[in-house]
Amino acid sequence: MQTISLIQLGLGGVGRSLVRQVLNLRRWHREKYGVRLRYVAVCDSEGAIVSTDGIPDDVLLDALEWKISGKGLKDHPAGYCQNDASAIVDVAGTKETVVVDVTASEETIPALLLAIRRGYGVVLANKKPLTGDMEVYRELKSGQFLRYEATVGSGLPVIATLQRLLRSGDRVCRIEGALSGTLGYLMSCLQDDVPFSEAVRMAYKLGYTEPDPRDDLGGVDVARKALILARDMGYDLNLEDIALDPLYPTGIDGISITRFLEAISALDGKFSRMVKEAFLDEKALRYVASVTEGEIRVGLESVPRSSPLGLLRGSDNLVAYYTSHYDKMPLVIQGRGAGTDATAAGVLADLMEFRGR
Ligand SMILES: NC(=O)c1ccc[n+]([C@@H]2O[C@H](COP(=O)([O-])OP(=O)(O)OC[C@H]3O[C@@H](n4cnc5c(N)ncnc54)[C@H](OP(=O)(O)O)[C@@H]3O)[C@@H](O)[C@H]2O)c1
Incomplete structure (x- = not known):
């Protein structure tokens, strides 16, 4: 024993x-x-x-x-x-x-x-x-x-899968992921024509967000996850190197949560337009972390609706590994990405x- x-x-x-x-x-x-x-x-x-x-x-x-x-x-x-x-x-x-x-x-x-x-x-x-x-x-x-x-x-076995791929000598060319359950929930709401501010307020009331929703909407937590994957791939990168696109403008950073939840109504039109444009292009709007050739991007992206990320609904996390062996169809890990x-x-x-x- x-x-x-x-x-x-x-x-x-x-x-x-x-x-x-x-x-x-x-x-x-x-x-x-x-x-x-x-x-x-x-x-x-x-x-x-x-x-x-x-x-x-x-x-x-x-x-x-x-x-x-x-x-x-x-x-x-x-x-x-x-x-x-x-x-x-x-x-x-x-x-x-x-x-x-x-x-x-x-x-x-x-x-x-x-x-x-x-x-x-x-x-x-x-x-x-x-x-x-x-x-x-x-x-x-x-x-x-x-x-x-x-x-x-x-x-989810996200790190273990990456380690296995690296150990096997497979070349991991790109990782794409939806790494926040909260932001995934918001993206699904937007796709269902719920205004952005209403979706955030709902998520806040249901306890899906951090106590201050800006901690989710700012994308830093997603950026940290992407950085862990990138560093494991061997890239010498820091948080400051990440092209991070938060879901709200920095101008509304310093106000109370109540006022913030009101102020984001001004963003509803912009997000609704983005969702419609993506739809007409057979795409879907997602908050994506991607790691490619020493570069990390974290922010909104229009992805093909038929791709693993495009098909994702609700608060599930998804990580897609594009490698030499998994080139056209990625190796995908998907499931609940939060919960104590x-x-x-x-x-x-x-x-x-x-x-x-
Ligand atoms: N919750 C999830 O679904 C989830 C999912 C994936 C990963 N995680 C990660 O798991 C970790 C824990 O999450 P959580 O939801 O359990 O957070 P939490 O409820 O905020 O708990 C954090 C705990 O850490 C303690 N703590 C803070 N500073 C400390 C220090 N210097 N030394 C010792 N203890 C200290 C806090 O003490 P007090 O009780 O005194 O404040 C508290 O007990 C976080 O890093 C989170 O990102 C969470």
Whole structure:
């Protein structure tokens, strides 16, 4: 039986689902794979619970309820105040440790680099460590065990597929993707003649957008995903190199969310015209990330209606790989590209690859 010790940074939606899945699937992992996963540390932004002997299940479950009720780990009976994840990796890490980053923060980078230098495993759902400084990216990639499937397409095997193509020596000429469920939903609404502003307001009310919808409409999250794919293809690119076309003009950046949701009515005519023009050309409007020959573009595109991206409806993600072997018809991965449970399952699958190390 192999024991894998987990240090988990982040106890938000994905982090809590991951803890639940690890506990619920313990017997399955033990009987099927001979692996025991145990938590030695869980952290949020201000606090942590740490036990090098393994945190008891009842304490973990109580910590989840504690977080759901809006309280921080620093105030939990088993927790303490901390904002230095490196110190936790230093104290609780061993060769059997995997550090899991399910935050959306850059502050975890020193802890991740420490884990890599010590030879521990690292699993990320957090895109930021892979999309900032190129040196950090390289050092993380130099580690003995780094997995980050959930950073692009949530639980979909987007990264694994790219790695397989690259390992086989197939030449990946172009990747095209719809990498945001929220923007996919908006594109489908536009195609159904719903005015842009109404579609955004609906998505906001239904909780499909980030708390500030500009975080989706700005396209930066999509750009980060495209950058991860491009860097994996070997391109030495940074976020600033990306031709990024946000869905709203920068002039309405600094206003309140309520005023923003009103102001975007001014964009309805423009988007409606674009959809009609695309339709007359047998095309469909999509928010596309494309990586080609060292260039990344992220923005609105009219794509053939009969193409995989053109046929896409709703909030599914889709990634199409055009390679030497998949030239006319691309290799396509499609499915749900968000959701805390699917994302946590993607992280868990990554964790299980530490088996046998
Ligand atoms: N949700 C999805 O469907 C989805 C899909 C794919 C990928 N992802 C990625 O998965 C990650 C987690 O998403 P989420 O929805 O769970 O986010 P979330 O609900 O905002 O949770 C983030 C967690 O990280 C903690 N945190 C922030 N800074 C920290 C630090 N320096 N050290 C330790 N913990 C810290 C937060 O602490 P507090 O609780 O104290 O604020 C919170 O518990 C993100 O990077 C996201 O982009 C999410």
